[in-house]
Amino acid sequence: QKEVEQDPGPLSVPEGAIVSLNCTYSNSAFQYFMWYRQYSRKGPELLMYTYSSGNKEDGRFTAQVDKSSKYISLFIRDSQPSDSATYLCAMGRGAQKLVFGQGTRLTINP
């Protein structure tokens, strides 16, 4: 079993839909949780960063961490075609040694 599991998709939704992306993990020592967005042929860029449990909101993006279930989520509201990318979850005991999920490829259709 991988330390971090993420459905690779692909996931295709219409513009304006609410998107839900998820990861599960097995290491209860993880404290730092991130979501990265990676456009085709580009490097990952940090989207959201959460420490421990709880929710964090930034514009149209909301990150949730449920440590009791070892489950993290990223919600995208009012999705736009420019949100089409691969979304990678990442986590670790510290922010330096991160374990990444496989990434979910998301397409928002106009």
Next chain:
Amino acid sequence: DTAVSQTPKYLVTQMGNDKSIKCEQNLGHDTMYWYKQDSKKFLKIMFSYNNKELIINETVPNRFSPKSPDKAHLNLHINSLELGDSAVYFCASSGEGATDTQYFGPGTRLTVL
């Protein structure tokens, strides 16, 4: 102003050759990383350097050797390239704190023929 830059962007080479990838960051960060992303998009850490010292060394063949001439640069040298080394290699950097986030370079797409 590119924060984390890598050269070359593309690298095509024959099996058995030796090649290097260079990385530079102008963010003033103390920690730099090398990651490998395979064809299935799995991104795995290979090495991490803090202020020119190796701090993370995952299970990577000895053919891979990182070199950090100063804290703004971390180069990756690969000896005796194999077909399985074909991947995209990303450099990243972060501040010294345990909570500091990582910033990635644009990647180097290595193809071994």
